[in-house]
Amino acid sequence: MSDENPRGVGGDKxxxxxxxxxxxxxxxxxxxxxxxxxxxxxxxxPGSHGAPGHDEHAGRDERAAGEAVTRGSDEEPEGALAPExxxxxxxTGRQRLAAALWPPRVTRAQLTVAVLLFVLGLGLAIQVRSxxxxxxxxxxxxxxxxxxLDELDDRSARLQGEKQRLEGQQRxxxxxxxxxxxxxxxxxxxxxxxxxxxxxxxxxxxxxxITVRDPGGAVEADMLxxxxxxxxxxxxxxIEVNDVRVVASSYLQGATDVRIDGxxxxxxxxxxxxxxxxxxxxxxxxxxxxxxxLEKEQAGVEVSRSEKITVDALRSTKQPDxxxxxx
Amino acid sequence: MIAxxxxxxxxxxxxxxxxxxxxxxxxxxxxxxxxxxxxxxxxLRAMLDGIFNDKVxxxxxxxxxxxxALIVFLGDKLGVGAQxxxxxxVVLGIRIFSNAAAIRRHVFRA
Numbered sequence: 001m002s003d004e005n006p007r008g009v010g011g012d013k014x015x016x017x018x019x020x021x022x023x024x025x026x027x028x029x030x031x032x033x034x035x036x037x038x039x040x041x042x043x044x045x046p047g048s049h050g051a052p053g054h055d056e057h058a059g060r061d062e063r064a065a066g067e068a069v070t071r072g073s074d075e076e077p078e079g080a081l082a083p084e085x086x087x088x089x090x091x092t093g094r095q096r097l098a099a100a101l102w103p104p105r106v107t108r109a110q111l112t113v114a115v116l117l118f119v120l121g122l123g124l125a126i127q128v129r130s131x132x133x134x135x136x137x138x139x140x141x142x143x144x145x146x147x148x149l150d151e152l153d154d155r156s157a158r159l160q161g162e163k164q165r166l167e168g169q170q171r172x173x174x175x176x177x178x179x180x181x182x183x184x185x186x187x188x189x190x191x192x193x194x195x196x197x198x199x200x201x202x203x204x205x206x207x208x209x210i211t212v213r214d215p216g217g218a219v220e221a222d223m224l225x226x227x228x229x230x231x232x233x234x235x236x237x238x239i240e241v242n243d244v245r246v247v248a249s250s251y252l253q254g255a256t257d258v259r260i261d262g263x264x265x266x267x268x269x270x271x272x273x274x275x276x277x278x279x280x281x282x283x284x285x286x287x288x289x290x291x292x293x294l295e296k297e298q299a300g301v302e303v304s305r306s307e308k309i310t311v312d313a314l315r316s317t318k319q320p321d322x323x324x325x326x327x
Numbered sequence: 328m329i330a331x332x333x334x335x336x337x338x339x340x341x342x343x344x345x346x347x348x349x350x351x352x353x354x355x356x357x358x359x360x361x362x363x364x365x366x367x368x369x370x371l372r373a374m375l376d377g378i379f380n381d382k383v384x385x386x387x388x389x390x391x392x393x394x395x396a397l398i399v400f401l402g403d404k405l406g407v408g409a410q411x412x413x414x415x416x417v418v419l420g421i422r423i424f425s426n427a428a429a430i431r432r433h434v435f436r437a
Contacts, residue, residue, distance in 0.1 A: 093375030093433025100374060104328035109381035113370065114333030116388050120363045121337020126348055127356050129341065141354070141409050 196238055199245035199315035203238040207309035208280050210271035213300035217267075221252040221259075223297070224269060227290045228252075234283035236275040238311040241265060245313040261315075277305040354403065355396040358412055362395035363388060365419045368426040375433040395419070 104110075137145065195201035210227070212219060228246055231239060239246040244260045253259040258269075273280060281303055284290050291301045348356055366388040373379045395415055402411030431437070 091377065093377070093430075094436075096375055096377055097434065101328050101331070104332075106329060109379070109384075110329040112381045112385055113330035116363075116385065117330050117334040117367065118337035118340075120360065120367060121334045121339075122341045122346075123356055123360045123363065125338045125341020126346060127360050129345070130348070130353075131357075142403070143406075143409070 197247070198317065199238075199247040199313075200317050202310070202312040202314065203274055204308060204310045205237070205274045206277055206305075206307050207236070207238075207272070207274040208277055208284075209302075209304045209306055209309070210269075210273065210284070211300075211302045212267065212269040212271070212294060213302075214267035214269070215300075216298045217256050218297040219258075219267065219269070219294065219299050220255045223290075223294060224258060224260075225252050226293070227271070227284075230283055230290045231271070231273050231275070231280060234275065234280045236273045236280060238272075238274040240272040240311045240313045242270055243313045245311070245315050247315060272309050272311050274309050274311055281305065354408070355399050358395045358399045358415055359392045361416055361419050362391040365422050365426070366391045368423050368430070372426045372429045372433075375430055 100110075137148070192201060196203045212224075212227075224241070228239060228241075241260060242265045244250075244263050244265060246260065250261050253262070258265045284301075284303060291303070294301050366384070369387060370379060370384040373384070398415050399408060399412045402408040405411075
């Protein structure tokens with residue numbers, strides 16, 4: 001636009017004053033612009049008025065005026081433009097605008113401008129749309145994109161490292177929880193085994209029913225103890241006599257009034273024994289063994305195998321007062 | 328009037344047709360648009376001044392666009408693209424403001 005200015009104002013006066021003689025246009029314009037308030041029609045210098053040979057002079061004046069106006073419009077445009085409105089009654093910028101807008105005229109200028117404005121509108125719309133739709137990275141410059149990419153790479157590497165660390169931690173925890181679970185399982189198993197041995201839990205399995213009838217009252221505690229010993233020697237794992245669980249600490253007292261662990265046990269004596277029946281039964285029936293000894297005392301002994309013996313008499317756990325684990 | 332219609336048709340076409348700008352051209356489009364805006368404001372001012380010349384307008388429009396794109400291209404090649412395009416936008420913005428001030432004086436006489 002600034003390249004239009006110097007020529008522009010001089011040309012403006014030429015177009016704006018069509019009634020004046022062409023030779024005087026430039027002078028009029030120049031004087032008007034320099035003098036400011038002088039009317040366009042009145043000559044600034046009478047000497048140059050209407051002189052046909054002064055074209056060159058006029059041209060120089062015009063240039064000077066152009067420069068003056070350029071400077072003026074740069075520094076204080078109002079001073080340069082103010083006289084214009086007063087000089088040309090009838091044709092103001094507003095009227096020119098209105099004339100250009102309505103009625104629409106198909107002229108070369110309008111068409112040219114229309115084409116260029118079409119291009120501008122197109123570019124504007126494309127740019128606005130791509131900026132609003134493409135996200136913040138759309139209009140970013142190359143170096144910014146490189147920087148953002150670097151930052152993202154760093155961040156992704158950092159997060160990758162953190163992920164690996166956490167995965168290792170997770171594996172560790174899973175292993176340790178597996179180990180803890182295994183330990184708990186083994187502990188429970190051990191507790192059951194020890195419970196069977198200590199008589200604090202019930203037990204079931206294959207074994208023998210033994211019933212010792214004692215009509216003569218001849219069976220004494222030591223005979224029952226022999227029976228128990230024989231069964232243990234043959235591999236009995238859980239023994240119950242008349243609802244009394246026989247364990248490691250069990251003791252038998254009395255002669256014919258048998259007490260096991262202090263509880264009186266009356267005949268007939270019913271043994272529930274869990275163990276391998278094939279081992280237990282021969283152990284009882286060996287010549288000179290338990291069965292023969294009892295039968296010698298006129299006691300009746302019945303031994304029967306069973307695939308499912310239930311030993312459900314329980315003992316309460318007793319905390320030892322003096323014995324402590326040495327481990 | 329036809330010029331204004333051209334602008335409106337251009338905006339509508341840009342929104343409806345959604346043309347794809349080549350990636351090579353993409354960084355220059357915003358600067359070119361601002362430069363073209365500057366040319367349009369200059370042309371409007373010239374019209375209000377009564378000195379509008381379509382040839383001058385065409386040349387100033389095209390040269391503005393080309394020079395602005397060229398400056399950005401050069402800036403990108405020199406590694407100061409961001410700063411240079413900021414500078415171009417500032418300069419064009421100042422020119423648009425001064426032209427707008429002149430237009431305002433014509434239209435509102437204030």
